Amino acid sequence: MLEALGYQFIQNAIIAGVLVSFASGIIGSLIVVNRMVFLAGGIAHTSYGGIGLAIYFGLPLFFGASLFACAAALLMAFVTINQRDKIDLFIGLIWAVGMAVGILLVDLTPGYNVDLMSYLFGSILAVSRDDIRYISLLLGLIVVIVFLFYKELLAVSYDSEYASLRGVNVRFFYTLILVLSALTIVVAIKVVGLILVIALLTIPIYIAEKLSSSLAWMMFLSGIISTLFTLVGLTLSYLYDLTSGATIIMVSALGLTSFLVYDKLKGRQRF
Amino acid sequence: MSAISVQNLTFAYEKQIVLEKISLQVKEKDFLAIIGPNGGGKSTLLKLILGINKIQKGTIKIFEQEPSKKLSLIGYVPQNTNINIDFPIRVIDVVLMGHVPIVNLPKKSFFKKALRWRDEGETACAMGALGQVGMEEYAYKKIGSLSGGQRQRVMIARALCAHPKILLLDEPTASIDVDGQKQIYDLLKVLNKSITIVVVTHDISVVLEYASKVAHINKKLTFHDVSYQANFQKSNGHFCEVEMMQMLGAQKGCSC
Numbered sequence: 323m324l325e326a327l328g329y330q331f332i333q334n335a336i337i338a339g340v341l342v343s344f345a346s347g348i349i350g351s352l353i354v355v356n357r358m359v360f361l362a363g364g365i366a367h368t369s370y371g372g373i374g375l376a377i378y379f380g381l382p383l384f385f386g387a388s389l390f391a392c393a394a395a396l397l398m399a400f401v402t403i404n405q406r407d408k409i410d411l412f413i414g415l416i417w418a419v420g421m422a423v424g425i426l427l428v429d430l431t432p433g434y435n436v437d438l439m440s441y442l443f444g445s446i447l448a449v450s451r452d453d454i455r456y457i458s459l460l461l462g463l464i465v466v467i468v469f470l471f472y473k474e475l476l477a478v479s480y481d482s483e484y485a486s487l488r489g490v491n492v493r494f495f496y497t498l499i500l501v502l503s504a505l506t507i508v509v510a511i512k513v514v515g516l517i518l519v520i521a522l523l524t525i526p527i528y529i530a531e532k533l534s535s536s537l538a539w540m541m542f543l544s545g546i547i548s549t550l551f552t553l554v555g556l557t558l559s560y561l562y563d564l565t566s567g568a569t570i571i572m573v574s575a576l577g578l579t580s581f582l583v584y585d586k587l588k589g590r591q592r593f
Numbered sequence: 594m595s596a597i598s599v600q601n602l603t604f605a606y607e608k609q610i611v612l613e614k615i616s617l618q619v620k621e622k623d624f625l626a627i628i629g630p631n632g633g634g635k636s637t638l639l640k641l642i643l644g645i646n647k648i649q650k651g652t653i654k655i656f657e658q659e660p661s662k663k664l665s666l667i668g669y670v671p672q673n674t675n676i677n678i679d680f681p682i683r684v685i686d687v688v689l690m691g692h693v694p695i696v697n698l699p700k701k702s703f704f705k706k707a708l709r710w711r712d713e714g715e716t717a718c719a720m721g722a723l724g725q726v727g728m729e730e731y732a733y734k735k736i737g738s739l740s741g742g743q744r745q746r747v748m749i750a751r752a753l754c755a756h757p758k759i760l761l762l763d764e765p766t767a768s769i770d771v772d773g774q775k776q777i778y779d780l781l782k783v784l785n786k787s788i789t790i791v792v793v794t795h796d797i798s799v800v801l802e803y804a805s806k807v808a809h810i811n812k813k814l815t816f817h818d819v820s821y822q823a824n825f826q827k828s829n830g831h832f833c834e835v836e837m838m839q840m841l842g843a844q845k846g847c848s849c
Contacts, residue, residue, distance in 0.1 A: 355680055477690050480680055487669055534681040535735045
């Protein structure tokens with residue numbers, strides 16, 4: 323077990339796992355309190371279109387997928403702000419079309435036989451040093467933005483109507499949350515894959531929400547819980563030769579179940 | 594000087610007219626109750642005053658100026674305070690949101706403000722506002738653990754945080770038990786000594802006991818001064834809307 327830590331790819335996987343856990347803990351908290359989980363799911367699946375785009379044009383994967391996911395996020399922000407009653411229809415549409423575009427672009431790429439499974443279920447063991455640099459950069463960006471605009475993000479998330487009365491540009495921050503979600507989802511896809519990314523953005527966050535008395539605590543605690551689940555999942559997947567993304571999610575689900583049982587049986591502690 | 598002056602206001606959603614030629618003057622330190630049936634346009638009028646809905650026809654002035662320029666003088670307590678009960682936030686942090694003044698913030702102090710996260714002066718002010726509504730001891734409790742009436746008082750504290758000259762409340766006692774309702778209105782009565790109060794309500798007894806003016810809105814407006822309310826002092830502690838309408842000079846009425 324310990325000798326595994328000597329391998330570079332295992333080290334990379336652990337570092338990426340921790341970084342993505344904190345990024346998804348912070349952004350997942352914003353997604354959950356703003357009730358944007360379905361939106362985030364839409365962005366996750368749409369970003370497969372970006373992966374197809376990157377493969378077809380020979381661009382770096384993170385770049386292509388991020389670009390596409392951001393475009394999808396902006397489009398969703400625009401539609402959800404202006405046409406609130408048609409949100410689910412629109413998300414469903416963009417969800418499917420994004421994936422279809424990705425699959426077709428991969429089909430059209432000459433001689434490229436892509437392993438779709440690695441995007442659906444993640445490939446944390448294939449994380450490169452460059453990937454880690456990109457993920458660190460993104461986490462840094464998220465931390466700085468949340469630090470500088472914490473009050474505004476909190477106000478918009480808690481009561482957007484009141485925030486706008488106090489002069490907060492609600493549309494801007496709503497769009498900002500969606501764009502940061504898109505960027506985070508793309509890196510989280512690398513760890514758990516696009517089908518499972520929603521679990522990473524909700525399970526640890528749900529537990530943290532129950533335990534926290536402030537949004538900042540919820541973000542931090544989500545990061546910690548998510549890290550725990552990711553590392554345990556990673557270890558189990560190494561020991562028993564299982565798909566890493568799916569193992570991480572199952573560990574999270576078990577964690578959530580035990581938490582809920584514990585929570586029912588005993589009065590809960592608050593931070 | 595009028596605190597709020599509404600002239601010939603007409604408003605429609607799509608093609609359906611909700612408010613028609615509303616003219617209304619609210620003087621400083623008035624306690625105005627706006628009553629009327631559901632869908633009669635009461636909340637729409639509040640939202641127009643606050644600038645949440647855009648004015649289509651007519652004018653609204655707050656202390657003789659455009660509402661957008663005087664927003665900082667208006668405190669607002671929204672109708673539904675039961676939203677987001679699970680949100681991980683403490684009472685004091687909700688009240689502090691009454692500040693969040695990003696408008697016209699000089700660039701120099703922007704980073705200072707952002708990096709300090711919480712200003713001690715602001716916290717003291719928020720605690721003061723909580724004191725005014727009698728909720729100081731709950732400052733560090735999670736908002737979801739409070740009762741409906743307590744939460745409503747926190748929302749009033751949030752509005753007071755910005756030191757408003759006018760307080761607008763939309764159905765402040767809709768989801769509160771009778772004792773809680775009385776506490777809220779007693780609180781408003783105290784605040785009314787220095788602040789103009791406009792409250793949208795279904796509760797007719799409130800109008801008789803607390804309001805100095807009453808406006809009935811059902812697309813159109815009937816406006817009355819109830820300073821002569823002494824004549825109508827509740828005889829049995831109960832008034833229904835029909836009696837209220839009679840009092841306001843409606844033609845028809847029946848016993849209830």
